[in-house]
Amino acid sequence: MSRIIVVANQKGGVGKTTTVANLGAALTALDKRVLLIDLDPQAALTATFGIDPYKLTHTMASVLLRSSMPFSRILHPVGANGKIALAPGGIDLAAAEVHLATKEDRTRRLQQVLEKNRVPFDIILIDTPPSLGLLTLNGLVAADEVLVPVQSHFLAMRGVRALMETIWRVKRRLNPDLRLLGLLPTMVEPNSRHATEVVEELRTVFKSKVFDVLIIHSVKFAEAPVANQTVVDSAPNHEGAVAYRKLAEEIANHG
Amino acid sequence: MSRIIVVANQKGGVGKTTTVANLGAALTALDKRVLLIDLDPQAALTATFGIDPYKLTHTMASVLLRSSMPFSRILHPVGANGKIALAPGGIDLAAAEVHLATKEDRTRRLQQVLEKNRVPFDIILIDTPPSLGLLTLNGLVAADEVLVPVQSHFLAMRGVRALMETIWRVKRRLNPDLRLLGLLPTMVEPNSRHATEVVEELRTVFKSKVFDVLIIHSVKFAEAPVANQTVVDSAPNHEGAVAYRKLAEEIANHG
Ligand SMILES: Nc1ncnc2c1ncn2[C@@H]1O[C@H](COP(=O)(O)OP(=O)(O)OP(=O)(O)O)[C@@H](O)[C@H]1O
């Protein structure tokens, strides 16, 4: 049985895609068989691994709308040595979301696909867009666990409570197995009192649900996607890479 | 006649809200009468000025759904000396967006409201959520000009072309007066080759449509909202405040 972890936060630009890509690379280095799923119409995860979503005929949109294309056929090998499987996103996901809105099982499409196709993966990571719409809901319903990156800024703190309420509602009504894996402080500016105070506030409110690992703010994370790489693969001794590897170990060991 | 500028970019966390707040404060300092409109259900702009959206009975949602509440009655005085008017956002905007989807004039609600209520403002700035859904479309249809903040990271560059296509489509079908005011490079890491390359790429592709002004990356922008302030008001000599004031002058003088 695969472990399905959805990475979600409706606040934009908090490090969701970066976390899926780097955590995926770090889990692969621990010999886990990893599948990454891109549910964002902007397909930043797909672009991070050098795939041009505009050139794809099949993305997650076709899978959610149940086209004849089998799930395994849309997968691309990515990452160092092509060891990660990626189910790409693309702009047609925006139209798919509108189309799904009229369907009875609109929140369960991804869950159904993964139930039919779980075979070869140990861990499945799902990237979501900055909203709490149907695409993110499909991720929350399909998943066993939710990982929430929280940028260590005041404005990013505000949305966490609303997100917890959404997770709770999904758990009550749609996916009783869903549990919060943890809150991951991201973009922590070194030597910034503000960042320290935000992380302390997170730990006060959410206690052990906040990972010990912090991801520091570093321009390396913005640079790596240019070369279609993750920081974990391109700069393994970088502080950010070390942090994502620690996160991977913590997640792999407390399954 | 007011000048209506919508600040939009579907990529999350690129500095839309920060730009509306700081540009608004800088324009007010130039003695412009400024109205800020918060179209984001997460209402970060509203929170930036110390208003708790959860405590409001009337937000932009009531206005878009044409409740009996007149537009002028939902406005709050904010900023230094309460000189800025704010039309607050809130979580009910998410439900309003779903409700609007069934209406014939779903993209024109904001335009209609502003046509009826333009009276006292020189400049109206509209903040939008990180998506190209109905709320952002209402902003694009109601506006005369679009200002696009672009984070100076590779991943943020990707969405600009798709956004330009959306602006062009809105101009052709819904709002012939809409024009691109400019692209504003944000979060430019000082001394980073990556940031310089991204800004150079922007200037190569979009030429004079890229503002000369750059907004540097500074933790001050994350800190200011904690004290319900903008950097323009709280640290007027800070490089970021100077940049937003320059932007305000450039916009005010090239009306
Ligand atoms: N720790 C970090 N330090 C500095 N920059 C980072 C860090 N993590 C990610 N970034 C950069 O910040 C930007 C936002 O990150 P990312 O795209 O992963 O966030 P997101 O939550 O997926 O955004 P969206 O809401 O648009 O999907 C990207 O350009 C990324 O390269």
Ligand SMILES: Nc1ncnc2c1ncn2[C@@H]1O[C@H](COP(=O)(O)OP(=O)(O)OP(=O)(O)O)[C@@H](O)[C@H]1O
């Ligand atoms: N120039 C800057 N340097 C550093 N941090 C910044 C800068 N501008 C904004 N920020 C911070 O980065 C975060 C994202 O900015 P902001 O919320 O304005 O972006 P946004 O595009 O409105 O995000 P969303 O897509 O979620 O609405 C905020 O916490 C803000 O305080």
Ligand SMILES: [Mg+2]
């Ligand atoms: Mg993303």
Ligand SMILES: [Mg+2]
């Ligand atoms: Mg915003």
